[in-house]
Amino acid sequence: MNLQPAADTDATRHSLEIRGISKAYGRFPALKNVSLQARDKEFLALLGPSGSGKTTLLRVLAGLESPDEGEVRFDDEDFLAMPVRRRRVGMVFQHYALFRHMTVAQNIAFGLTVRSRRERPAKSEIADRVARLLSLVQLEGLEKRFPSQLSGGQRQRVALARALAIEPRMLLLDEPFGALDAQVRRELRRWLRDLHDRAGVTTVFVTHDQEEALDLADRVAVLKDGELIQLGTPSEVYENPANPFVYDFLGASCHLQGAVDGGRLQVSDWTSAAPEGTPDGEVNVFFRPNEVAFSTPDGAGVAAKVKAIVQRGADVRLDCLIDGRILELQAETEDLPAGLTVGTEVRVHPLRPQVYAS
Amino acid sequence: MSRAPVVRLPGIAPLLVLMAVTVMSVLVILPLFTVFHDALAKGVGTFFSKLKEPDALAAIRLTLMVAAISVPLNAAFGVAAAWAIAKFEFKGKSVLLTLIDLPFSISPVVSGLVWVLLFGAQGWFGEWLQDRDLKIIFAVPGLVLATILVTFPFVARELIPLMQDQGVDEEAAALTLGASGFTAFWKITIPNIRWALLYGVLLCNARAMGEFGAVSVVSGHIRGLTTTLPLHVEVLYNDYDFVGAFAAASVLASLGLVTLVLKSALEWRHAGELAARRRH
Numbered sequence: 001m002n003l004q005p006a007a008d009t010d011a012t013r014h015s016l017e018i019r020g021i022s023k024a025y026g027r028f029p030a031l032k033n034v035s036l037q038a039r040d041k042e043f044l045a046l047l048g049p050s051g052s053g054k055t056t057l058l059r060v061l062a063g064l065e066s067p068d069e070g071e072v073r074f075d076d077e078d079f080l081a082m083p084v085r086r087r088r089v090g091m092v093f094q095h096y097a098l099f100r101h102m103t104v105a106q107n108i109a110f111g112l113t114v115r116s117r118r119e120r121p122a123k124s125e126i127a128d129r130v131a132r133l134l135s136l137v138q139l140e141g142l143e144k145r146f147p148s149q150l151s152g153g154q155r156q157r158v159a160l161a162r163a164l165a166i167e168p169r170m171l172l173l174d175e176p177f178g179a180l181d182a183q184v185r186r187e188l189r190r191w192l193r194d195l196h197d198r199a200g201v202t203t204v205f206v207t208h209d210q211e212e213a214l215d216l217a218d219r220v221a222v223l224k225d226g227e228l229i230q231l232g233t234p235s236e237v238y239e240n241p242a243n244p245f246v247y248d249f250l251g252a253s254c255h256l257q258g259a260v261d262g263g264r265l266q267v268s269d270w271t272s273a274a275p276e277g278t279p280d281g282e283v284n285v286f287f288r289p290n291e292v293a294f295s296t297p298d299g300a301g302v303a304a305k306v307k308a309i310v311q312r313g314a315d316v317r318l319d320c321l322i323d324g325r326i327l328e329l330q331a332e333t334e335d336l337p338a339g340l341t342v343g344t345e346v347r348v349h350p351l352r353p354q355v356y357a358s
Numbered sequence: 359m360s361r362a363p364v365v366r367l368p369g370i371a372p373l374l375v376l377m378a379v380t381v382m383s384v385l386v387i388l389p390l391f392t393v394f395h396d397a398l399a400k401g402v403g404t405f406f407s408k409l410k411e412p413d414a415l416a417a418i419r420l421t422l423m424v425a426a427i428s429v430p431l432n433a434a435f436g437v438a439a440a441w442a443i444a445k446f447e448f449k450g451k452s453v454l455l456t457l458i459d460l461p462f463s464i465s466p467v468v469s470g471l472v473w474v475l476l477f478g479a480q481g482w483f484g485e486w487l488q489d490r491d492l493k494i495i496f497a498v499p500g501l502v503l504a505t506i507l508v509t510f511p512f513v514a515r516e517l518i519p520l521m522q523d524q525g526v527d528e529e530a531a532a533l534t535l536g537a538s539g540f541t542a543f544w545k546i547t548i549p550n551i552r553w554a555l556l557y558g559v560l561l562c563n564a565r566a567m568g569e570f571g572a573v574s575v576v577s578g579h580i581r582g583l584t585t586t587l588p589l590h591v592e593v594l595y596n597d598y599d600f601v602g603a604f605a606a607a608s609v610l611a612s613l614g615l616v617t618l619v620l621k622s623a624l625e626w627r628h629a630g631e632l633a634a635r636r637r638h
Contacts (some may be wrong), residue, residue: 060455062530063533063534064530064533064534084533085533085534085535085536085538086536087534088536090534091530091531091534093527093530093531095527097527097528097530097531099528099531099532100528100550101549101550108577110532110535110537110545111536111537111596114532114537114541114545115534115536128495134533162531163533163534163535164533165535166536181408229439281549333638339502
């Protein structure tokens with residue numbers, strides 16, 4: 001996990017340190033001894049299925065939940081000892097939590113207007129900042145609207161502007177795209193990353209969408225059942241999933257049983273060199289359905305029988321019977337052996353199999 | 359807001375409409391008409407002179423005073439209870455909910471009687487109060503207590519579903535933006551429930567001014583001192599002073615009509631923010 005580039009000294013400075021956080025609701029453990037760090041100005045994704053504790057962790061960072069055990073430090077300050085309002089974190093809630101009785105401008109200005117008279121900027125300065133934020137989130141002209149008069153994407157941007165108005169030390173986003181449709185989601189994703197780079201704030205965001213996490217984040221923390229399973233850059237996590245759960249969670253996967261003996265991996269009737277360091281014994285072999293090579297029965301790979309072929313443009317989906325079960329594989333038409341039809345015997349060669357001891 | 363689809367049932371529809379109109383006329387409009395008719399039976403002059411009698415004025419004043427004390431108290435209690443129930447998880451929540459509903463389910467007479475049992479001359483604290491020359495029963499404090507007990511569900515019942523629907527995210531957002539708990543409450547919670555609160559207060563007030571049973575038990579019917587408007591109506595009626603009774607009753611009825619108009623206006627203008635009809 002220590003694959004940080006040594007040359008980049010600034011990147012090794014941790015601004016957020018989470019150590020041994022545990023939290024239980026009654027007898028249900030939501031977080032179990034979670035430790036992780038985020039570097040200054042890093043974009044960190046907390047990825048996991050629902051119930052994995054990712055939102056609880058985010059709320060602990062915001063101060064909306066207090067953990068049973070553990071420590072959170074930010075810029076070397078004890079964050080847990082600080083009340084929510086002193087932490088200066090900008091939080092964007094899953095359903096935005098915009099103040100429904102306030103206009104867009106009032107929403108954005110809220111964090112400034114509630115400050116004590118001594119710390120409160122002058123009215124004109126607040127108006128200036130609201131105007132600047134409105135242009136940053138590209139909502140000029142909508143300042144007099146109420147949240148109910150906005151689209152989902154617009155509401156989300158108001159929520160972001162409101163969070164940014166307090167010049168937060170850290171930005172927390174809870175499923176920021178969860179309530180938007182796929183089209184808007186993809187548009188906003190790039191825009192958000194851009195905004196983060198410009199604002200230069202450490203950002204932690206929660207998502208259950210692996211594509212979103214891998215696409216957006218500098219590093220991804222994968223959580224399951226309240227435990228941190230893996231932490232790494234998107235490519236580290238994608239290329240080297242720590243266990244079958246992560247492998248499966250990060251994308252479509254195919255699964256076969258196998259065995260390792262003396263450095264040789266045996267899957268069904270196919271033998272190949274086992275990945276280095278794999279101990280002998282029963283193993284689970286995982287591979288991505290599009291990372292396979294097809295060949296004729298005299299080639300290399302696991303014996304398979306084609307059960308169905310679905311053509312989709314240049315891509316083909318093949319349902320193949322392998323080792324007694326049907327696997328859905330993908331390939332490009334040109335890579336397939338000639339004359340392949342339903343019923344054909346082929347060999348399927350997983351190009352980058354991941355092997356986990358069972 | 360989209361309208362509910364309409365289905366006409368051929369044949370039965372006019373019949374149902376006719377029935378509804380008949381029932382409404384006989385049971386609601388006719389009595390209402392009678393109240394005003396009988397009040398004005400001996401002319402407008404008599405009507406106003408009856409209302410200007412010292413006892414009548416005292417009854418009006420007392421009714422307003424009891425409402426002015428009990429309604430704000432119940433509004434505050436209702437907000438507090440609704441806040442606790444809608445925004446927190448705690449043990450005994452369902453018990454609290456049941457307790458809030460209790461005054462709706464028990465007879466108002468019982469709601470009055472409990473105070474007599476507690477503070478009456480023969481009651482638990484009767485002697486103690488007598489020693490200190492404090493009067494609760496047959497005095498204004500008793501009327502206020504009885505009214506509070508009878509009317510306390512109104513505000514809470516109106517607010518609970520709305521606040522549950524709104525959740526706690528907005529308050530949480532306010533806290534992360536640097537607001538204190540106090541600020542979040544005044545700037546976020548209260549504005550979000552203001553119309554429903556007003557609606558609840560309106561219903562609470564109507565009931566507080568119109569309450570008869572509970573108040574009757576603790577009042578002692580001392581004319582000019584402990585008779586509220588509804589009790590005044592009864593006293594006059596028992597005295598065969600029909601014009602006076604109906605004149606007082608017409609004041610109560612007008613109060614009810616004003617409440618109805620305000621209530622409808624609220625429902626029409628702010629339906630989305632009232633619990634009875636949700637937005638989505």
